[in-house]
Amino acid sequence: MDLHVQALNALNTAITAITNYGLNFLAAILLLIVGWFGSRWVARLLNRGLSRLKACDEMLRHFLTSAARYGVLVLVGIMVLEKFGVQTASLITILGAAGLAIGLALQGTLQNIAAGIMLLAFRPFKVGDYIVAGSLAGTVEGLSLFLTDITTPEGIKVVVPNAELWNKPITNYSANPTRRQDFPVGISYADDVDAALAVLLNLAGEDDRILADPAPQAMVTNLGESSVDIQLRAWMKADDFWPLKWDMARKIKLAMDASGITIPFPQRDIHIHQA
Structure with a gap:
């Protein structure tokens, strides 16, 4: 009789365990399904909100939506483990310690990722802009979470x-649509200053690339040692900056020659007095 009771108790215990395990298994499957679709829904919702922000770059938007999605999946994974009796507190501690060790080992890489996020968020430049940072100058060709590709004026690619x-x-230098440029030139002390200034203004008026507002x-x-230094100050579109710089240097020289205005070179007069 006792054996029969023990057998029934063992059977009931097994059935209860199987039932509980089965329910936990079904709950875990349900959590995984809900978490999977829920993470995608959160990612789509976040992507829709970020896409309305002009300051949010596509790469930054993709990074944030992916981080949100995987964050939801990690939480779901922890909840699933709890259903099977896993001590998640210990697991979180282990993962935290492992994350700290990995973070210390990849400190430089993580700094680059953090800097990449800041560059994408604050957008001090975009692809196609000409920038100067320290001793580096060039056109931005690409920006990722780790690296920025820059091409120098000599055509050299630099990965920073x-x-x-x-x-x-x-x-x-490309952030604003217009830029100001100064065109300096020195003339002889014997020449007419007003005539030279008029030559510069005439050149500015004849070139359509120089903006009328602000006026040149x-x-x-x-008043230098060997010349009267004059200057044309003009505004132009940023794309016209370098072509105008080269064109105006030539035009100023030709116009001064045509007007009989001398562009002197540095010289010193030496007077010898005989005793």
């Missing part, structure tokens, strides 16, 4: 870690 770029002052200015900037 984002952390190095973020920690330096960045000058962006011509001025005397210095």
Whole structure:
């Protein structure tokens, strides 16, 4: 009789365990399904919200949505493990310690990722901009979470870690649609200053690339040792900056020659007095 009771108790215990395990298994499957589709829903919702922000780059948007999705999946995984009696507190501690060790080992890489996120979020430059950062100058060809590709004016490709770029002052010459340029020239003390200034203003008026507003200015900037230094100050579109710089240097020389205005070279007069 006792054996029969023990057998029934063992059977009931087994059935209860199987039932509980089965329910936990079904709950875990349900959690995985809900978590899978829920993570995709969260990612789509976040992507939709971030896409409305002009300051949010496509790469940054992709990174944030992916991080949100995998974050939801990690939480779901922890909940599933709890259903099977796994001590998640210990698991979280182990994962935290492992994450700390990996973080210390990949400190430089993580700095580049953090800097990449900052560059994508604050957008001090975009692809196609001409920038100067420290001793590096060139056109931005690509930006990722780890590296920035820059091509120098000589056509040399430079791959820069984002952390190095973020920690330096960045000058962006393409950020504004217009730029000002000064065209200096020296004339002889014997020449007519007003006539020389008029030549500069006429050149500015004849070139359609020079903007009328703000209006070009011509001025005397210095009385040098061998020349009167004058200057044309003009605004132009950023894309016209370098072509105008080269064209105007030639035009100024030809116009001064045509007007009989001398562009002197540095010289010293030596007077010899006989005793």
